[in-house]
Amino acid sequence: MIWAIILFAVTYVLMLVFSKYRPYIALGSALIFVVTGMLPIEKLLGTIDFNVIMMIAGTMGLVALFIESKMPELLADLIMEKVPNVQWAAIAMALFAGVISAFVDNVATVLMIAPVALEICKKLNTNPVPFIIAIAVSSNLQGAATLVGDTTAIMLGSALGMSFTDFFWYKGRPGMFFAVELGAILSALIIAFLFRKEKAAIPKTGERTKVTDYVPTVLLVGTIVLLICASFIPNKPDITNGLICCVLLVIGLVYNFCKKRNLSAITAPLKEIDFQTIGLLLGLFIMIGGISEQGVIDAAANLLAKLGGGNLFLLYTVIVWASVLISAFIDNIPYVATMIPVIAGLAAALKVDPTVLYFGLLSGATLGGNCTPIGASANITGIGILRKEGYEVKNSDFFKIGIPFTISAIIPAYIYLWLVFG
Numbered sequence: 001m002i003w004a005i006i007l008f009a010v011t012y013v014l015m016l017v018f019s020k021y022r023p024y025i026a027l028g029s030a031l032i033f034v035v036t037g038m039l040p041i042e043k044l045l046g047t048i049d050f051n052v053i054m055m056i057a058g059t060m061g062l063v064a065l066f067i068e069s070k071m072p073e074l075l076a077d078l079i080m081e082k083v084p085n086v087q088w089a090a091i092a093m094a095l096f097a098g099v100i101s102a103f104v105d106n107v108a109t110v111l112m113i114a115p116v117a118l119e120i121c122k123k124l125n126t127n128p129v130p131f132i133i134a135i136a137v138s139s140n141l142q143g144a145a146t147l148v149g150d151t152t153a154i155m156l157g158s159a160l161g162m163s164f165t166d167f168f169w170y171k172g173r174p175g176m177f178f179a180v181e182l183g184a185i186l187s188a189l190i191i192a193f194l195f196r197k198e199k200a201a202i203p204k205t206g207e208r209t210k211v212t213d214y215v216p217t218v219l220l221v222g223t224i225v226l227l228i229c230a231s232f233i234p235n236k237p238d239i240t241n242g243l244i245c246c247v248l249l250v251i252g253l254v255y256n257f258c259k260k261r262n263l264s265a266i267t268a269p270l271k272e273i274d275f276q277t278i279g280l281l282l283g284l285f286i287m288i289g290g291i292s293e294q295g296v297i298d299a300a301a302n303l304l305a306k307l308g309g310g311n312l313f314l315l316y317t318v319i320v321w322a323s324v325l326i327s328a329f330i331d332n333i334p335y336v337a338t339m340i341p342v343i344a345g346l347a348a349a350l351k352v353d354p355t356v357l358y359f360g361l362l363s364g365a366t367l368g369g370n371c372t373p374i375g376a377s378a379n380i381t382g383i384g385i386l387r388k389e390g391y392e393v394k395n396s397d398f399f400k401i402g403i404p405f406t407i408s409a410i411i412p413a414y415i416y417l418w419l420v421f422g
Contacts (some may be wrong), residue, residue: 004038004294008287015334023276026283026334033290040293047289048282051158054242056105056151056281057273061249062223063108064272065216065256072100072112073209080116086124086198093117094134094191098142098184102149103224106378107274109139114385124200129391133401134191136382137370141187141409144366145180147241148227151277152336156362158241159340164227171421176359179416183367183409190408194401213259219252277333277377284337297341312352316360316422319343320414323364324406328371336365356421363413370406373398 011029015022033039039047066072079096083089093113101109113135121128143150147157147164153176156162162170168177211217226244230236237243249269256265291297307318319339326335339361347354369376373383373395379402383393 001294001296001299003036004033004291004296007032007038008291008296011287012334016329023279023283026280026287028283030283030286030290033287038294039286039290043289043293044286047292048285049155049158051239051242052151052154053278053281054239055148055154055245056278058242058245058247058249059148059223060105060108060273061269062216062220062245062252063104063112064269065252066104066220067108067112068269069211069213069216070209071211071214071217073116074211076113076116077208080120080202083202085202086120086126086200087192087195089120089202090131090134090195090198091188091191093120093131094138095184095188097135098138101139101142101378102145104148104220105274106136106139106143106150106376107381110136110378110381110385113139114382118385118389120202124202126198126200127391128389129386129393129397130194130401132382132386133379133393133398134194134405136376136378137402137405138184138187138191139378140370140376141184141367141405142180144362145177148224150366151281151333152362152366155333155336156340156358158238159344160358163230163232164224165232171355173420176362176417179359179363179413179420180409182412182416183363186408186412187405190404191401194404215255216252219248223248280333281337284334288337288341292341298345300342300345310350312350312356313418313422315346315350316356316418317414319357320360320364320410323361324368324371324410327365327368328375332365332369332376336361339365353421356417359417359421360414363410363417367406367410367413370402370409371399372402375402 007029011025014025018025034041034044076093076096079092080089083092093116097109097113100112110132114132117131117135118128120126121131140150144153146167147153147162153167157166167175169175223245226248227241230240230244233240253266253269256269257263259265288297323335323339340358343354343357343361347357369379373379373393379398383398386393
Protein backbone atom coordinates (compact mmCIF):
# COMPACT_ATOMS: atom_id res chain seq x y z
CA MET A 1 0.00 0.00 0.00
CA ILE A 2 2.82 2.43 0.86
CA TRP A 3 4.47 2.06 -2.55
CA ALA A 4 1.11 2.52 -4.28
CA ILE A 5 0.48 5.75 -2.32
CA ILE A 6 3.98 7.05 -3.11
CA LEU A 7 3.64 6.30 -6.82
CA PHE A 8 0.19 7.86 -6.94
CA ALA A 9 1.34 11.00 -5.06
CA VAL A 10 4.45 11.41 -7.23
CA THR A 11 2.28 11.05 -10.34
CA TYR A 12 -0.03 13.84 -9.15
CA VAL A 13 2.89 16.18 -8.39
CA LEU A 14 4.44 15.51 -11.80
CA MET A 15 1.09 16.13 -13.55
CA LEU A 16 0.78 19.43 -11.67
CA VAL A 17 4.31 20.59 -12.47
CA PHE A 18 4.52 19.31 -16.04
CA SER A 19 0.98 20.07 -17.21
CA LYS A 20 1.80 19.61 -20.92
CA TYR A 21 2.80 15.99 -20.33
CA ARG A 22 -0.05 14.84 -18.06
CA PRO A 23 -1.33 12.07 -20.38
CA TYR A 24 2.16 10.58 -20.74
CA ILE A 25 2.80 10.81 -17.00
CA ALA A 26 -0.51 9.11 -16.21
CA LEU A 27 0.06 6.35 -18.78
CA GLY A 28 3.63 5.85 -17.55
CA SER A 29 2.43 5.53 -13.97
CA ALA A 30 -0.29 3.09 -15.08
CA LEU A 31 2.38 0.98 -16.78
CA ILE A 32 4.40 0.87 -13.56
CA PHE A 33 1.33 -0.31 -11.63
CA VAL A 34 0.93 -3.19 -14.08
CA VAL A 35 4.62 -4.11 -14.49
CA THR A 36 5.28 -4.17 -10.74
CA GLY A 37 2.24 -6.38 -10.13
CA MET A 38 0.40 -3.82 -7.98
CA LEU A 39 -2.39 -4.24 -10.52
CA PRO A 40 -2.63 -7.85 -11.81
CA ILE A 41 -2.73 -7.86 -15.60
CA GLU A 42 -5.83 -10.05 -15.64
CA LYS A 43 -7.70 -7.19 -13.91
CA LEU A 44 -6.40 -4.49 -16.26
CA LEU A 45 -9.35 -4.28 -18.66
CA GLY A 46 -11.80 -4.32 -15.78
CA THR A 47 -10.40 -1.03 -14.48
CA ILE A 48 -11.06 0.88 -17.73
CA ASP A 49 -14.44 2.55 -18.19
CA PHE A 50 -14.87 2.09 -21.94
CA ASN A 51 -18.28 3.75 -21.85
CA VAL A 52 -16.67 7.04 -20.79
CA ILE A 53 -13.92 6.76 -23.40
CA MET A 54 -16.39 6.07 -26.21
CA MET A 55 -18.78 8.85 -25.18
CA ILE A 56 -16.01 11.45 -25.13
CA ALA A 57 -14.53 10.38 -28.48
CA GLY A 58 -17.88 10.17 -30.25
CA THR A 59 -19.18 13.48 -28.91
CA MET A 60 -15.98 15.38 -29.72
CA GLY A 61 -16.01 14.12 -33.29
CA LEU A 62 -19.63 15.18 -33.76
CA VAL A 63 -18.88 18.61 -32.29
CA ALA A 64 -16.11 19.08 -34.86
CA LEU A 65 -18.65 18.52 -37.66
CA PHE A 66 -21.13 20.79 -35.86
CA ILE A 67 -18.59 23.64 -35.68
CA GLU A 68 -17.67 23.22 -39.35
CA SER A 69 -21.33 23.61 -40.34
CA LYS A 70 -21.40 27.14 -38.80
CA MET A 71 -24.63 26.42 -36.96
CA PRO A 72 -23.23 27.76 -33.63
CA GLU A 73 -22.40 31.07 -35.30
CA LEU A 74 -25.91 31.37 -36.70
CA LEU A 75 -27.40 30.69 -33.28
CA ALA A 76 -25.16 33.39 -31.83
CA ASP A 77 -26.22 35.84 -34.56
CA LEU A 78 -29.87 35.24 -33.68
CA ILE A 79 -29.16 36.00 -30.04
CA MET A 80 -27.24 39.18 -30.91
CA GLU A 81 -30.20 40.50 -32.87
CA LYS A 82 -32.24 40.50 -29.67
CA VAL A 83 -29.88 42.30 -27.26
CA PRO A 84 -29.84 46.11 -26.84
CA ASN A 85 -26.27 46.79 -25.64
CA VAL A 86 -22.86 45.35 -24.74
CA GLN A 87 -23.86 44.47 -21.18
CA TRP A 88 -26.72 42.29 -22.39
CA ALA A 89 -24.49 40.89 -25.13
CA ALA A 90 -22.07 39.66 -22.46
CA ILE A 91 -24.90 38.14 -20.44
CA ALA A 92 -26.45 36.54 -23.54
CA MET A 93 -23.13 35.09 -24.74
CA ALA A 94 -22.39 33.62 -21.31
CA LEU A 95 -25.87 32.11 -21.03
CA PHE A 96 -25.71 30.81 -24.62
CA ALA A 97 -22.34 29.20 -23.87
CA GLY A 98 -23.91 27.60 -20.82
CA VAL A 99 -26.82 26.15 -22.80
CA ILE A 100 -24.48 24.60 -25.39
CA SER A 101 -22.08 23.37 -22.70
CA ALA A 102 -24.88 21.42 -21.01
CA PHE A 103 -24.80 19.08 -24.01
CA VAL A 104 -21.30 19.26 -25.51
CA ASP A 105 -17.73 19.49 -24.25
CA ASN A 106 -16.78 22.71 -22.43
CA VAL A 107 -13.68 23.32 -24.54
CA ALA A 108 -15.66 22.85 -27.75
CA THR A 109 -18.24 25.32 -26.43
CA VAL A 110 -15.59 27.99 -25.87
CA LEU A 111 -14.15 27.35 -29.32
CA MET A 112 -17.61 27.78 -30.86
CA ILE A 113 -18.65 30.94 -29.02
CA ALA A 114 -15.39 32.85 -28.56
CA PRO A 115 -14.95 33.87 -32.25
CA VAL A 116 -18.39 35.49 -32.24
CA ALA A 117 -17.61 37.38 -29.04
CA LEU A 118 -14.28 38.54 -30.46
CA GLU A 119 -15.97 39.88 -33.59
CA ILE A 120 -18.48 41.84 -31.54
CA CYS A 121 -15.70 43.32 -29.40
CA LYS A 122 -13.73 44.35 -32.51
CA LYS A 123 -16.72 46.20 -33.96
CA LEU A 124 -17.31 47.99 -30.67
CA ASN A 125 -13.60 48.56 -29.92
CA THR A 126 -14.17 46.85 -26.56
CA ASN A 127 -11.75 44.75 -24.53
CA PRO A 128 -12.68 41.09 -25.23
CA VAL A 129 -10.90 39.66 -22.16
CA PRO A 130 -13.88 39.79 -19.75
CA PHE A 131 -16.19 38.48 -22.51
CA ILE A 132 -14.12 35.36 -23.09
CA ILE A 133 -13.59 34.75 -19.37
CA ALA A 134 -17.36 34.99 -18.78
CA ILE A 135 -17.97 32.51 -21.60
CA ALA A 136 -15.40 30.06 -20.20
CA VAL A 137 -16.65 30.09 -16.61
CA SER A 138 -20.27 29.82 -17.73
CA SER A 139 -19.48 26.79 -19.87
CA ASN A 140 -17.73 25.16 -16.90
CA LEU A 141 -20.76 25.74 -14.70
CA GLN A 142 -23.31 24.19 -17.04
CA GLY A 143 -21.10 21.18 -17.77
CA ALA A 144 -22.45 19.57 -14.59
CA ALA A 145 -26.10 20.08 -15.56
CA THR A 146 -26.53 16.96 -17.72
CA LEU A 147 -25.01 13.53 -18.22
CA VAL A 148 -23.20 14.58 -21.40
CA GLY A 149 -22.15 18.10 -20.42
CA ASP A 150 -18.67 17.43 -19.05
CA THR A 151 -16.15 14.64 -18.60
CA THR A 152 -16.69 14.67 -14.82
CA ALA A 153 -20.47 14.34 -15.27
CA ILE A 154 -19.95 11.45 -17.68
CA MET A 155 -17.62 9.76 -15.19
CA LEU A 156 -19.99 10.16 -12.27
CA GLY A 157 -23.01 9.11 -14.31
CA SER A 158 -21.19 6.01 -15.51
CA ALA A 159 -20.03 5.10 -11.99
CA LEU A 160 -23.57 5.39 -10.61
CA GLY A 161 -25.29 3.88 -13.64
CA MET A 162 -27.24 7.11 -14.11
CA SER A 163 -29.37 7.77 -17.16
CA PHE A 164 -29.69 11.07 -18.99
CA THR A 165 -32.96 11.85 -17.21
CA ASP A 166 -31.48 11.04 -13.78
CA PHE A 167 -29.71 14.39 -13.86
CA PHE A 168 -33.16 16.02 -13.95
CA TRP A 169 -35.06 13.67 -11.63
CA TYR A 170 -33.18 11.23 -9.40
CA LYS A 171 -34.61 8.87 -6.78
CA GLY A 172 -37.95 10.67 -6.84
CA ARG A 173 -36.45 14.13 -6.33
CA PRO A 174 -35.30 17.07 -8.50
CA GLY A 175 -31.76 16.25 -9.64
CA MET A 176 -28.38 17.85 -10.26
CA PHE A 177 -29.67 19.96 -13.17
CA PHE A 178 -31.69 22.20 -10.85
CA ALA A 179 -28.78 22.70 -8.46
CA VAL A 180 -26.70 23.96 -11.38
CA GLU A 181 -29.48 26.22 -12.68
CA LEU A 182 -29.94 27.86 -9.28
CA GLY A 183 -26.26 28.76 -9.37
CA ALA A 184 -26.58 29.89 -12.99
CA ILE A 185 -29.33 32.37 -12.11
CA LEU A 186 -27.31 34.00 -9.35
CA SER A 187 -24.08 33.98 -11.38
CA ALA A 188 -25.91 35.65 -14.30
CA LEU A 189 -26.72 38.52 -11.93
CA ILE A 190 -23.03 38.69 -11.04
CA ILE A 191 -22.10 38.98 -14.73
CA ALA A 192 -24.72 41.71 -15.16
CA PHE A 193 -23.13 43.62 -12.28
CA LEU A 194 -19.57 43.17 -13.58
CA PHE A 195 -20.60 44.50 -17.02
CA ARG A 196 -22.84 47.25 -15.63
CA LYS A 197 -20.78 50.04 -17.29
CA GLU A 198 -20.90 48.49 -20.78
CA LYS A 199 -23.88 50.32 -22.24
CA ALA A 200 -22.70 50.84 -25.86
CA ALA A 201 -25.28 49.79 -28.46
CA ILE A 202 -24.87 46.65 -30.59
CA PRO A 203 -24.65 47.46 -34.33
CA LYS A 204 -27.37 45.77 -36.38
CA THR A 205 -25.88 44.52 -39.66
CA GLY A 206 -28.88 42.50 -40.75
CA GLU A 207 -26.58 39.76 -42.08
CA ARG A 208 -26.70 36.31 -40.57
CA THR A 209 -24.15 33.54 -40.83
CA LYS A 210 -25.17 30.99 -43.44
CA VAL A 211 -25.22 27.38 -42.26
CA THR A 212 -23.42 25.19 -44.76
CA ASP A 213 -24.92 21.89 -43.59
CA TYR A 214 -27.74 20.95 -41.22
CA VAL A 215 -26.87 17.25 -40.94
CA PRO A 216 -24.30 17.66 -38.11
CA THR A 217 -26.91 19.53 -36.09
CA VAL A 218 -29.41 16.73 -36.65
CA LEU A 219 -26.82 14.15 -35.59
CA LEU A 220 -25.88 16.09 -32.45
CA VAL A 221 -29.51 16.56 -31.47
CA GLY A 222 -30.07 12.90 -32.34
CA THR A 223 -27.33 11.93 -29.90
CA ILE A 224 -29.12 13.71 -27.07
CA VAL A 225 -32.48 12.20 -28.02
CA LEU A 226 -31.08 8.66 -28.22
CA LEU A 227 -29.29 9.05 -24.89
CA ILE A 228 -32.58 10.08 -23.35
CA CYS A 229 -34.38 7.12 -24.94
CA ALA A 230 -31.65 4.71 -23.86
CA SER A 231 -32.07 5.84 -20.27
CA PHE A 232 -35.47 4.12 -20.18
CA ILE A 233 -34.06 0.74 -21.28
CA PRO A 234 -33.65 -1.61 -18.29
CA ASN A 235 -30.54 -3.77 -17.91
CA LYS A 236 -28.86 -2.26 -20.95
CA PRO A 237 -25.14 -3.00 -21.64
CA ASP A 238 -22.67 -0.77 -19.79
CA ILE A 239 -21.34 0.70 -23.04
CA THR A 240 -24.76 1.63 -24.50
CA ASN A 241 -24.22 5.41 -24.28
CA GLY A 242 -20.73 5.11 -25.72
CA LEU A 243 -22.01 3.04 -28.63
CA ILE A 244 -24.70 5.64 -29.40
CA CYS A 245 -22.13 8.44 -29.59
CA CYS A 246 -19.67 6.45 -31.68
CA VAL A 247 -22.28 5.08 -34.13
CA LEU A 248 -23.63 8.58 -34.81
CA LEU A 249 -20.07 9.82 -35.31
CA VAL A 250 -19.49 7.07 -37.90
CA ILE A 251 -22.71 8.09 -39.66
CA GLY A 252 -21.51 11.68 -39.67
CA LEU A 253 -18.11 10.73 -41.08
CA VAL A 254 -19.63 8.59 -43.84
CA TYR A 255 -21.99 11.42 -44.77
CA ASN A 256 -19.13 13.92 -44.76
CA PHE A 257 -17.06 11.65 -47.01
CA CYS A 258 -19.91 11.17 -49.48
CA LYS A 259 -20.36 14.93 -49.57
CA LYS A 260 -16.70 15.96 -50.02
CA ARG A 261 -15.27 12.87 -51.73
CA ASN A 262 -11.86 13.13 -50.06
CA LEU A 263 -10.13 11.41 -47.18
CA SER A 264 -9.82 14.62 -45.14
CA ALA A 265 -13.58 14.53 -44.69
CA ILE A 266 -12.94 11.62 -42.30
CA THR A 267 -9.52 12.43 -40.92
CA ALA A 268 -10.17 16.13 -40.12
CA PRO A 269 -13.00 15.52 -37.61
CA LEU A 270 -11.09 12.61 -36.07
CA LYS A 271 -8.09 14.89 -35.53
CA GLU A 272 -10.30 17.17 -33.45
CA ILE A 273 -10.88 14.41 -30.90
CA ASP A 274 -8.83 15.18 -27.81
CA PHE A 275 -6.80 11.99 -27.63
CA GLN A 276 -4.67 13.48 -24.87
CA THR A 277 -7.71 13.67 -22.60
CA ILE A 278 -8.61 10.11 -23.53
CA GLY A 279 -5.04 8.98 -22.81
CA LEU A 280 -5.11 10.81 -19.48
CA LEU A 281 -8.35 9.10 -18.52
CA LEU A 282 -7.05 5.71 -19.59
CA GLY A 283 -3.98 6.14 -17.39
CA LEU A 284 -6.05 7.37 -14.47
CA PHE A 285 -8.50 4.48 -14.66
CA ILE A 286 -5.60 2.02 -14.48
CA MET A 287 -3.86 3.95 -11.68
CA ILE A 288 -7.03 4.05 -9.61
CA GLY A 289 -7.52 0.35 -10.24
CA GLY A 290 -3.99 -0.17 -8.91
CA ILE A 291 -4.42 1.80 -5.69
CA SER A 292 -7.81 0.19 -5.16
CA GLU A 293 -6.26 -3.26 -5.56
CA GLN A 294 -3.68 -2.32 -2.90
CA GLY A 295 -6.35 -1.19 -0.43
CA VAL A 296 -5.60 2.54 -0.63
CA ILE A 297 -9.16 3.55 -1.51
CA ASP A 298 -10.67 1.67 1.42
CA ALA A 299 -8.06 3.12 3.78
CA ALA A 300 -8.79 6.67 2.57
CA ALA A 301 -12.53 6.11 2.99
CA ASN A 302 -12.07 4.86 6.53
CA LEU A 303 -9.85 7.87 7.34
CA LEU A 304 -12.47 10.30 6.02
CA ALA A 305 -15.15 8.44 7.98
CA LYS A 306 -13.15 8.96 11.18
CA LEU A 307 -12.52 12.63 10.40
CA GLY A 308 -16.22 13.15 9.82
CA GLY A 309 -17.10 11.38 13.03
CA GLY A 310 -20.04 9.76 11.29
CA ASN A 311 -21.60 13.17 10.60
CA LEU A 312 -22.92 13.15 7.03
CA PHE A 313 -23.38 16.93 6.88
CA LEU A 314 -19.80 17.55 7.96
CA LEU A 315 -18.50 15.09 5.37
CA TYR A 316 -20.67 16.69 2.67
CA THR A 317 -19.39 20.15 3.58
CA VAL A 318 -15.76 19.04 3.54
CA ILE A 319 -16.16 17.28 0.17
CA VAL A 320 -17.86 20.27 -1.49
CA TRP A 321 -15.47 22.99 -0.35
CA ALA A 322 -12.34 20.85 -0.52
CA SER A 323 -13.34 20.01 -4.11
CA VAL A 324 -13.69 23.72 -4.92
CA LEU A 325 -10.24 24.45 -3.48
CA ILE A 326 -8.45 21.47 -5.07
CA SER A 327 -10.05 21.91 -8.49
CA ALA A 328 -8.99 25.56 -8.51
CA PHE A 329 -5.41 24.39 -9.00
CA ILE A 330 -5.52 20.95 -10.61
CA ASP A 331 -7.62 19.31 -13.31
CA ASN A 332 -10.93 18.13 -11.93
CA ILE A 333 -10.81 14.97 -14.07
CA PRO A 334 -8.11 13.14 -12.06
CA TYR A 335 -9.57 14.46 -8.81
CA VAL A 336 -13.10 13.22 -9.53
CA ALA A 337 -11.78 9.94 -10.89
CA THR A 338 -9.95 9.44 -7.58
CA MET A 339 -12.79 10.52 -5.31
CA ILE A 340 -15.60 8.46 -6.84
CA PRO A 341 -14.38 5.15 -5.39
CA VAL A 342 -13.37 6.91 -2.15
CA ILE A 343 -16.94 8.13 -1.65
CA ALA A 344 -18.29 4.68 -2.47
CA GLY A 345 -16.10 3.16 0.24
CA LEU A 346 -16.96 5.98 2.63
CA ALA A 347 -20.70 5.49 2.18
CA ALA A 348 -20.31 1.75 2.70
CA ALA A 349 -18.36 2.34 5.92
CA LEU A 350 -20.99 4.74 7.26
CA LYS A 351 -23.94 2.78 5.81
CA VAL A 352 -25.47 5.91 4.25
CA ASP A 353 -26.88 6.88 0.86
CA PRO A 354 -23.90 8.43 -1.00
CA THR A 355 -26.02 10.53 -3.41
CA VAL A 356 -25.49 13.86 -1.65
CA LEU A 357 -21.75 13.19 -1.40
CA TYR A 358 -21.47 12.33 -5.10
CA PHE A 359 -23.44 15.38 -6.19
CA GLY A 360 -21.46 17.56 -3.79
CA LEU A 361 -18.27 16.22 -5.35
CA LEU A 362 -19.48 16.99 -8.87
CA SER A 363 -20.66 20.52 -8.07
CA GLY A 364 -17.55 21.45 -6.10
CA ALA A 365 -15.08 19.96 -8.56
CA THR A 366 -16.82 21.45 -11.60
CA LEU A 367 -17.23 24.95 -10.20
CA GLY A 368 -13.86 25.07 -8.43
CA GLY A 369 -12.11 25.22 -11.78
CA ASN A 370 -13.59 28.69 -12.30
CA CYS A 371 -11.51 30.20 -9.49
CA THR A 372 -8.22 30.32 -11.41
CA PRO A 373 -6.99 30.54 -15.03
CA ILE A 374 -5.52 27.02 -14.82
CA GLY A 375 -8.42 25.39 -13.01
CA ALA A 376 -10.25 24.13 -16.10
CA SER A 377 -9.45 23.28 -19.70
CA ALA A 378 -12.09 25.74 -20.93
CA ASN A 379 -10.32 28.56 -19.08
CA ILE A 380 -6.98 27.61 -20.61
CA THR A 381 -8.58 27.44 -24.05
CA GLY A 382 -10.18 30.87 -23.69
CA ILE A 383 -6.93 32.44 -22.54
CA GLY A 384 -5.12 30.81 -25.46
CA ILE A 385 -7.61 32.32 -27.91
CA LEU A 386 -7.05 35.75 -26.39
CA ARG A 387 -3.28 35.34 -26.55
CA LYS A 388 -3.49 34.63 -30.28
CA GLU A 389 -5.40 37.90 -30.66
CA GLY A 390 -2.67 39.77 -28.80
CA TYR A 391 -4.33 40.00 -25.38
CA GLU A 392 -2.47 38.81 -22.28
CA VAL A 393 -4.77 37.83 -19.42
CA LYS A 394 -3.54 38.82 -15.96
CA ASN A 395 -4.48 36.72 -12.94
CA SER A 396 -6.33 39.74 -11.56
CA ASP A 397 -8.42 39.90 -14.76
CA PHE A 398 -9.55 36.33 -14.24
CA PHE A 399 -10.03 36.50 -10.48
CA LYS A 400 -12.27 39.56 -10.88
CA ILE A 401 -14.82 37.40 -12.70
CA GLY A 402 -13.97 33.83 -11.77
CA ILE A 403 -14.03 34.09 -7.97
CA PRO A 404 -17.38 35.92 -7.52
CA PHE A 405 -18.88 33.72 -10.25
CA THR A 406 -17.76 30.56 -8.42
CA ILE A 407 -19.02 31.69 -5.02
CA SER A 408 -22.38 32.79 -6.40
CA ALA A 409 -22.81 29.47 -8.21
CA ILE A 410 -21.61 27.05 -5.53
CA ILE A 411 -23.50 28.41 -2.52
CA PRO A 412 -27.03 27.86 -3.95
CA ALA A 413 -26.01 24.40 -5.21
CA TYR A 414 -24.47 23.54 -1.83
CA ILE A 415 -27.66 24.48 0.04
CA TYR A 416 -30.00 22.91 -2.53
CA LEU A 417 -28.25 19.53 -2.66
CA TRP A 418 -28.25 19.18 1.11
CA LEU A 419 -31.92 20.13 1.45
CA VAL A 420 -32.96 17.72 -1.33
CA PHE A 421 -30.58 14.76 -0.82
CA GLY A 422 -29.02 15.29 2.62
